[in-house]
Amino acid sequence: MTSSALEQAVRVYVAAWSTADEAARRALLGRCFAAEGRYVDPAAQVHGRDALVAHARRFADRWPGSSIALTSGVDEHNGAGCFTWRVVGPDGETLRDYVAVDGDGRLNEVRGFFGSYRSPHQTD
Amino acid sequence: MTSSALEQAVRVYVAAWSTADEAARRALLGRCFAAEGRYVDPAAQVHGRDALVAHARRFADRWPGSSIALTSGVDEHNGAGCFTWRVVGPDGETLRDYVAVDGDGRLNEVRGFFGSYRSPHQTD
Numbered sequence: 718m719t720s721s722a723l724e725q726a727v728r729v730y731v732a733a734w735s736t737a738d739e740a741a742r743r744a745l746l747g748r749c750f751a752a753e754g755r756y757v758d759p760a761a762q763v764h765g766r767d768a769l770v771a772h773a774r775r776f777a778d779r780w781p782g783s784s785i786a787l788t789s790g791v792d793e794h795n796g797a798g799c800f801t802w803r804v805v806g807p808d809g810e811t812l813r814d815y816v817a818v819d820g821d822g823r824l825n826e827v828r829g830f831f832g833s834y835r836s837p838h839q840t841d
Numbered sequence: 842m843t844s845s846a847l848e849q850a851v852r853v854y855v856a857a858w859s860t861a862d863e864a865a866r867r868a869l870l871g872r873c874f875a876a877e878g879r880y881v882d883p884a885a886q887v888h889g890r891d892a893l894v895a896h897a898r899r900f901a902d903r904w905p906g907s908s909i910a911l912t913s914g915v916d917e918h919n920g921a922g923c924f925t926w927r928v929v930g931p932d933g934e935t936l937r938d939y940v941a942v943d944g945d946g947r948l949n950e951v952r953g954f955f956g957s958y959r960s961p962h963q964t965d
Contacts, residue, residue, distance in 0.1 A: 790959035
């Protein structure tokens with residue numbers, strides 16, 4: 718069972734979002750997220766690892782005891798990948814992330830999409 | 842029913858892959874794909890619109906009469922989006938694309954992933 722640098726980064730990234738410990742979260746993001754990496758989801762645009770540490774702290778503070786879990790494998794080629802995940806809890810919804818890694822194997826782009834794919838004919 | 846620049850670009854892009862006419866394909870990609878845009882899937886790394894026109898021509902030549910169809914809505918925020926699609930045919934498989942647009946509303950990055958999401962515990 719071998720895993721790529723990108724897949725390892727994703728697993729450390731998931732662990733970072735799943736710990737309540739501030740120092741552990743910072744250390745984990747230090748291993749897996751680029752110093753100048755970008756995190757963008759429908760609710761937040763975050764630039765840089767330090768800002769992501771703060772963003773993840775707000776998540777942990779708001780939903781104490783929460784964690785996230787991968788709900789798919791990491792589908793990867795040519796330095797980018799995608800996977801689905803959900804917040805562990807009774808109303809856990811599936812979310813999808815697109816990620817890319819830099820030459821050091823750290824995530825330098827995370828693009829999150831919330832919910833499942835819509836029907837092709839559905840409009841907002 | 843309004844649609845964003847990104848969604849419009851995606852729909853023109855799908856039309857470009859679905860025509861057998863070389864001139865039409867070139868014109869459609871001229872409208873929706875950036876001159877220096879990048880297209881990457883597990884089988885091809887293509888840089889620039891002219892190279893993508895040639896790549897799409899090989900697709901059309903290899904599978905005459907083929908077309909592609911969106912199988913999900915275009916899920917979009919902050920200048921990037923994702924959607925699923927398939928090649929129309931008896932063995933049409935679902936594929937997933939991540940795309941981003943430039944300031945002119947043309948796709949400047951397309952990252953394609955083949956097949957459905959794997960189980961989280963499955964390895965290659």
